[in-house]
Amino acid sequence: MKPEGQDKMESLLTQIKTLAASADDAGRKKIIQSLQELCYEIEMPQDSMQRIIYLNLQLPLIRIGLDLKLFDILGESKDPMTVDQLAVKTGAAPTLLGRILRYLASIGTIKETAKDTFAANNTTQTLTIPGVQSGVYHNFDSLGPAFQALPDFLAETNYQDITDVTNTPLQKAWNTHLPAFLWMQTKPANHAHFNRFMTAHHMGMPVWLDVYPIEEKIQNLGGDQPVFVDVGGGVGHQSVLLRERLPLTRVGNKVILQDLPATLQHAIQHDGVERVAHDFFQPQVVKGARIYYMRNIIHDYPDEKAVIILKNIAAVLGPDSLVLIDDMVLPNLNVHLHATQLDMTMMTSLAAMERTTDQWHALIEKADLKINRIYSYTTSLRDSIIECALA
Numbered sequence: 001m002k003p004e005g006q007d008k009m010e011s012l013l014t015q016i017k018t019l020a021a022s023a024d025d026a027g028r029k030k031i032i033q034s035l036q037e038l039c040y041e042i043e044m045p046q047d048s049m050q051r052i053i054y055l056n057l058q059l060p061l062i063r064i065g066l067d068l069k070l071f072d073i074l075g076e077s078k079d080p081m082t083v084d085q086l087a088v089k090t091g092a093a094p095t096l097l098g099r100i101l102r103y104l105a106s107i108g109t110i111k112e113t114a115k116d117t118f119a120a121n122n123t124t125q126t127l128t129i130p131g132v133q134s135g136v137y138h139n140f141d142s143l144g145p146a147f148q149a150l151p152d153f154l155a156e157t158n159y160q161d162i163t164d165v166t167n168t169p170l171q172k173a174w175n176t177h178l179p180a181f182l183w184m185q186t187k188p189a190n191h192a193h194f195n196r197f198m199t200a201h202h203m204g205m206p207v208w209l210d211v212y213p214i215e216e217k218i219q220n221l222g223g224d225q226p227v228f229v230d231v232g233g234g235v236g237h238q239s240v241l242l243r244e245r246l247p248l249t250r251v252g253n254k255v256i257l258q259d260l261p262a263t264l265q266h267a268i269q270h271d272g273v274e275r276v277a278h279d280f281f282q283p284q285v286v287k288g289a290r291i292y293y294m295r296n297i298i299h300d301y302p303d304e305k306a307v308i309i310l311k312n313i314a315a316v317l318g319p320d321s322l323v324l325i326d327d328m329v330l331p332n333l334n335v336h337l338h339a340t341q342l343d344m345t346m347m348t349s350l351a352a353m354e355r356t357t358d359q360w361h362a363l364i365e366k367a368d369l370k371i372n373r374i375y376s377y378t379t380s381l382r383d384s385i386i387e388c389a390l391a
């Protein structure tokens with residue numbers, strides 16, 4: 001590029017950085033996406049080919065970086081470090097290490113500051129977060145083989161929907177018939193990484209109570225009307241969050257956590273949350289509560305099963321009851337990469353499905369409910385509260 005072109009480019013980059021610094025999360029993501037689209041647009045076939053065909057080299061190399069603690073070491077170092085210094089720290093052969101470091105710099109995970117000298121950048125710092133590190137291990141170790149098996153799996157099943165939790169590419173890859181979560185329990189190291197990854201998955205993102213006007217929705221409760229039933233609530237994080245955000249003093253207005261007995265054994269103990277063992281495929285036992293809440297439940301099931309769960313709740317709704325489904329609601333058009341890749345992951349390992357706005361409307365109608373309103377509370381993933389009531 002000519003010097004004047006270089007100057008123009010620097011000035012444009014500075015403007016974009018300034019714009020990003022003052023943008024909110026949605027604005028920042030829009031800038032990233034636009035720049036990404038621009039990159040694809042100006043690529044020549046040679047560039048696109050090089051970018052695409054080596055995509056599955058990135059994760060193994062980043063995992064090696066983690067195994068060698070390169071990101072932690074560079075992240076902690078005040079000054080850039082030479083290959084020789086890093087070789088002493090890691091025990092790796094200098095030539096091999098230099099090649100790995102150059103690759104990691106070329107994909108932007110570290111910065112090359114001078115010949116054979118490297119430093120941390122923004123991405124390096126992210127790769128020092130324990131939950132993110134476990135995300136790399138989980139995606140490489142547990143999901144990697146399943147993604148690899150996906151093309152053959154779909155060809156063998158004639159490109160039909162994946163709806164059986166015991167027959168997904170994950171079972172094919174790992175030669176098991178156990179559903180993913182049970183299979184993972186047979187692999188303690190993989191399970192530990194998954195659990196640690198979950199602590200980082202939504203880091204820094206808003207929660208549903210940041211956008212859903214809960215106080216307005218729980219006005220005029222009946223004296224002994226349960227206020228909140230957390231159906232399939234797991235260990236009860238959302239019930240506890242609700243109790244903490246909204247101290248409800250009336251004894252009769254219970255917050256009830258429901259799940260299978262094995263899960264409830266691990267539930268968070270909280271005086272304000274009653275634990276009730278319940279199978280959501282059976283008739284609902286708590287009648288007429290104000291809110292029936294389900295987080296990351298419906299997306300685990302194909303429509304036929306989801307309708308059974310929803311109808312069990314619809315059958316006990318009172319005139320002022322609401323059903324809150326807390327799941328991703330994909331826009332009908334232009335779904336963000338963060339959401340599409342999660343959708344593929346759910347499909348490949350759990351036979352689960354993220355639904356678009358239209359698909360949610362169709363499902364809810366089948367369960368004799370209607371959608372009052374959708375409250376989205378994250379930008380790229382579009383985690384949302386789908387507020388429903390009797391049709």
Ligand SMILES: C[S@@+](CC[C@H](N)C(=O)[O-])C[C@H]1O[C@@H](n2cnc3c(N)ncnc32)[C@H](O)[C@@H]1O
Pocket residue numbers: 231232233234235237258259260263278279280281294295296297
């Ligand atoms: C993806 S987790 C979601 C947990 C929780 N809602 C959350 O968002 O953290 C799915 C939950 O459904 C529970 N579950 C699975 N099958 C169930 C059933 N038939 N009846 C009730 N709960 C069930 C699991 O034990 C697990 O806690």
